[in-house]
Amino acid sequence: MTFLKINNLSVDYQMRKETVYAAKNVNIEVNKGEILGLVGESGSGKSTVGNAIINLIDEPGKVSSGSVILGDLNIHENSESIVKYRGNKIGLIFQDPQTSLNPILTVGEQLIETIQTHLKLSKEEAKNKSINLLKEVGIKDAEVRFDNYPHQFSGGMRQRVVISLALCCEPELLIADEPTTALDVSIQSQILELIKKLTKQRNLAVILITHDMGVIAETADRVAVMKSGNLVEIGETKKILTKPQENYTKSLVSSVPPTNKKISRFVIVEKENSDKKENNIKILNRWTKKEIIDQDLVQIKNLSKSFDDNFFTESSKNSVMAVNDVSFEIKEGESFGLVGESGSGKSTIAKMIVNLFKPTSGDIFFDKVCITKIKQRSELMKFRKQIQMIFQDPYSSLNGRLKVKDIIAEPITLHNPSISSLDLNNYINDLLESVELTQKSADRYPHEFSGGQRQRISIARALATQPRLLVCDEPTSALDVSIQAQILNLLKDLQEQLNLTILFISHDLPVVRQMCDRIGVLKDGKLCEVSNTEDLFLKPGHEYTRELLRLMPKIESIYN
Amino acid sequence: MVGEETSDEERAELRETLGLMDPIHVQFSRFIVNASKGEFGISYQLRRPVSELIAERLPATIELVVISALIALVTGTLLGVYTGINRKGFLSDFVLAISLLGVSLPTFVIGILFIYLFAVILGILPSFGRGEVVDLGFWTTGFLTVSGLKAIILPSVTLSLFQMTYIIRLVRAEMMEILQTDYIKFARARGISENSIKYKHALKNGLIPVITIAGINIGTLIAFSIITETVFQWPGMGFLFIQAVQFVDIPIMSAYLVFIAFVFVMINFVVDILYYLIDPRIRVKGDAASG
Numbered sequence: 085m086t087f088l089k090i091n092n093l094s095v096d097y098q099m100r101k102e103t104v105y106a107a108k109n110v111n112i113e114v115n116k117g118e119i120l121g122l123v124g125e126s127g128s129g130k131s132t133v134g135n136a137i138i139n140l141i142d143e144p145g146k147v148s149s150g151s152v153i154l155g156d157l158n159i160h161e162n163s164e165s166i167v168k169y170r171g172n173k174i175g176l177i178f179q180d181p182q183t184s185l186n187p188i189l190t191v192g193e194q195l196i197e198t199i200q201t202h203l204k205l206s207k208e209e210a211k212n213k214s215i216n217l218l219k220e221v222g223i224k225d226a227e228v229r230f231d232n233y234p235h236q237f238s239g240g241m242r243q244r245v246v247i248s249l250a251l252c253c254e255p256e257l258l259i260a261d262e263p264t265t266a267l268d269v270s271i272q273s274q275i276l277e278l279i280k281k282l283t284k285q286r287n288l289a290v291i292l293i294t295h296d297m298g299v300i301a302e303t304a305d306r307v308a309v310m311k312s313g314n315l316v317e318i319g320e321t322k323k324i325l326t327k328p329q330e331n332y333t334k335s336l337v338s339s340v341p342p343t344n345k346k347i348s349r350f351v352i353v354e355k356e357n358s359d360k361k362e363n364n365i366k367i368l369n370r371w372t373k374k375e376i377i378d379q380d381l382v383q384i385k386n387l388s389k390s391f392d393d394n395f396f397t398e399s400s401k402n403s404v405m406a407v408n409d410v411s412f413e414i415k416e417g418e419s420f421g422l423v424g425e426s427g428s429g430k431s432t433i434a435k436m437i438v439n440l441f442k443p444t445s446g447d448i449f450f451d452k453v454c455i456t457k458i459k460q461r462s463e464l465m466k467f468r469k470q471i472q473m474i475f476q477d478p479y480s481s482l483n484g485r486l487k488v489k490d491i492i493a494e495p496i497t498l499h500n501p502s503i504s505s506l507d508l509n510n511y512i513n514d515l516l517e518s519v520e521l522t523q524k525s526a527d528r529y530p531h532e533f534s535g536g537q538r539q540r541i542s543i544a545r546a547l548a549t550q551p552r553l554l555v556c557d558e559p560t561s562a563l564d565v566s567i568q569a570q571i572l573n574l575l576k577d578l579q580e581q582l583n584l585t586i587l588f589i590s591h592d593l594p595v596v597r598q599m600c601d602r603i604g605v606l607k608d609g610k611l612c613e614v615s616n617t618e619d620l621f622l623k624p625g626h627e628y629t630r631e632l633l634r635l636m637p638k639i640e641s642i643y644n
Numbered sequence: 645m646v647g648e649e650t651s652d653e654e655r656a657e658l659r660e661t662l663g664l665m666d667p668i669h670v671q672f673s674r675f676i677v678n679a680s681k682g683e684f685g686i687s688y689q690l691r692r693p694v695s696e697l698i699a700e701r702l703p704a705t706i707e708l709v710v711i712s713a714l715i716a717l718v719t720g721t722l723l724g725v726y727t728g729i730n731r732k733g734f735l736s737d738f739v740l741a742i743s744l745l746g747v748s749l750p751t752f753v754i755g756i757l758f759i760y761l762f763a764v765i766l767g768i769l770p771s772f773g774r775g776e777v778v779d780l781g782f783w784t785t786g787f788l789t790v791s792g793l794k795a796i797i798l799p800s801v802t803l804s805l806f807q808m809t810y811i812i813r814l815v816r817a818e819m820m821e822i823l824q825t826d827y828i829k830f831a832r833a834r835g836i837s838e839n840s841i842k843y844k845h846a847l848k849n850g851l852i853p854v855i856t857i858a859g860i861n862i863g864t865l866i867a868f869s870i871i872t873e874t875v876f877q878w879p880g881m882g883f884l885f886i887q888a889v890q891f892v893d894i895p896i897m898s899a900y901l902v903f904i905a906f907v908f909v910m911i912n913f914v915v916d917i918l919y920y921l922i923d924p925r926i927r928v929k930g931d932a933a934s935g
Contacts, residue, residue, distance in 0.1 A: 140833055171835030183826040186845050188924055198834045233924040249834060
């Protein structure tokens with residue numbers, strides 16, 4: 085039976101000049117014991133809908149029309165009435181467990197306060213109930229942990245605490261807004277299992293808001309797809325993912341990197357420029373293209389890096405081994421993938437290769453020269469020119485005070501101070517075109533661009549010095565899936581035409597499978613195994629790799 | 645230190661007893677050794693040991709500073725919370741406008757204005773001095789007499805105004821920021837009452853930076869008290885210091901400055917300990933990794 089009914093819900097943001105619709109006439113129904121997935125890209129209004137149900141929209145937004153019926157109660161009758169349903173009938177889980185708990189109150193204090201707000205229980209009873217809840221969500225030693233502060237829990241444990249807080253007054257509807265996005269894949273699967281288990285046990289109605297199609301495929305019973313505030317399509321998960329009706333859903337599904345096979349390019353339904361191949365050739369004229377010889381471009385030998393916890397005590401007890409005795413080679417012209425969970429040391433290795441960190445021990449050879457031993461600045465500059473990096477966050481890796489052309493010009497003039505301004509401008513334009521941006525972009529500032537466009541600027545900047553090795557540290561994890569597909573296609577094209585060698589760092593296994601020729605798996609600073617991509621996915625050698633593969637959310641699971 | 649008719653022999657003898665004939669580094673190390681024992685010599689002007697003079701004046705300054713700090717902290721926090729929560733009200737705008745005055749007007753101008761208003765025109769509060777004080781043996785206090793209590797109002801309010809406005813703005817900014825955080829949003833989503841969200845969840849977090857700033861500022865209050873004490877002829881250390889400056893009374897000045905430095909260090913030490921008590925994230929750093 086239908087438990088939650090959202091009728092014609094609209095949310096507006098009254099701006100000075102215009103009214104922005106964050107959600108427009110959305111109709112959704114959810115049954116008890118069912119998980120409804122709400123998917124869409126950033127800005128699609130999926131979180132807005134989740135927050136609008138309990139009328140928790142930030143100023144100046146407001147719910148302008150529509151009704152929300154929970155059971156037989158109209159909970160949007162007036163703005164005061166909704167307050168008493170919050171926490172009581174409806175529980176909400178937010179994305180980032182690091183920030184959703186009050187840091188200076190113990191977990192127990194927060195639980196007891198919430199329970200006593202809604203239920204008439206004594207402090208002692210509330211405490212017992214809290215401890216049982218903590219046990220139910222899988223926290224060991226709940227009696228002791230009850231008195232701990234949030235920072236004493238790890239990310240996954242904290243999300244469990246958040247879930248216990250959302251469920252402590254036995255709500256009948258749970259809204260989970262990207263509950264696993266900030267978590268590692270192994271913890272993600274635990275949290276999703278927990279949500280599924282609780283849904284069945286407590287007969288909850290659950291709305292799971294996410295951008296991750298793999299998560300949807302594995303957890304949701306039905307899916308609603310949103311785009312720019314509108315509901316595009318709603319239906320059974322299997323039907324939506326296998327036979328999408330709307331064009332937008334089709335493009336969304338096809339942008340998701342498949343986990344079970346390697347494809348040559350991502351299919352982009354919405355806009356695929358057929359003539360863009362020609363653009364790329366322009367910077368080729370300037371490019372001193374290296375013929376690929378069968379040799380190792382990068383050799384990493386027994387590399388270690390430790391971060392000392394305390395400046396004064398140099399004892400090895402306090403130091404954390406971020407990278408521990410790692411050795412591997414990257415062949416010229418190949419894409420080498422480094423995968424691992426957060427804290428596995430993959431970014432630390434990248435930073436040592438581009439010489440932003442000094443290794444504690446071990447050597448890095450680039451083109452047979454040991455770059456970790458170079459002392460002279462001028463010598464080092466030669467290598468810096470050949471190794472360039474693309475960072476994860478396109479918002480913070482571009483200087484907001486510089487125009488795009490100045491951002492790109494900086495590395496060019498640094499390595500070639502004698503370049504004429506005409507030549508420089510032409511070069512910048514060629515670079516912009518190679519990353520499929522228009523020449524007009526040169527005179528604009530980074531904030532005028534979207535995340536995907538900014539990442540293109542980062543790529544153009546990295547290509548400006550004509551590097552041989554491109555280190556990409558999670559280049560697409562801050563991007564929407566359709567944008568991710570475009571950026572990954574671009575990187576593939578560039579690599580093919582410019583004979584680039586790529587070190588591709590990611591936590592996202594499906595993406596790595598599409599991008600890389602060989603893959604190294606890292607865990608806690610140690611390299612578990614290195615093997616060819618297809619071998620790794622088909623017959624993983626190491627226990628940890630098998631574990632990662634088993635846990636990764638698979639969009640294909642819907643076919644089973 | 646000597647009169648007109650003192651003979652050259654007596655002058656030389658005095659130089660010898662005062663140690664002025666020794667090389668500079670010997671004199672300086674003697675100063676350090678004595679200072680570490682709390683002996684700063686004898687005031688040139690008053691011919692009494694400096695430590696005695698300071699001890700005599702200390703209670704007046706401490707009472708003034710404690711009262712101003714309390715006024716600044718309590719009113720500043722209350723008004724800061726109010727303006728942080730009610731961002732658009734008339735009263736908030738009014739408080740913020742007044743607080744601008746507090747920041748921009750120098751202490752002595754405010755002090756003189758207060759004297760003119762409350763002592764000259766209204767005639768309800770004394771314009772100078774400490775009033776009657778009660779000697780407890782180790783401490784002289786103005787808190788036990790009516791005139792003493794009346795006398796402390798104007799100087800302490802004057803002294804506190806600058807810090808108060810500072811704290812208002814700080815608390816307001818903190819509250820506004822914290823009310824936007826995820827954990828406040830999550831608390832709302834759990835149906836926690838608005839009062840608890842504002843005064844328990846938000847304010848407790850908002851006070852952490854206030855404590856740091858307040859600690860440093862109590863030191864500044866003591867320093868600022870020189871001006872206030874001069875304006876109100878308050879018989880405290882600041883007043884003593886100003887008089888010492890006029891007579892080039894170096895022992896008093898050095899003793900005062902060393903004392904102020906000591907107070908600054910002590911206050912910061914206490915603040916660090918308070919931090920440790922208030923913020924659990926600092927307290928249990930050791931086992932954070934085990935979670």
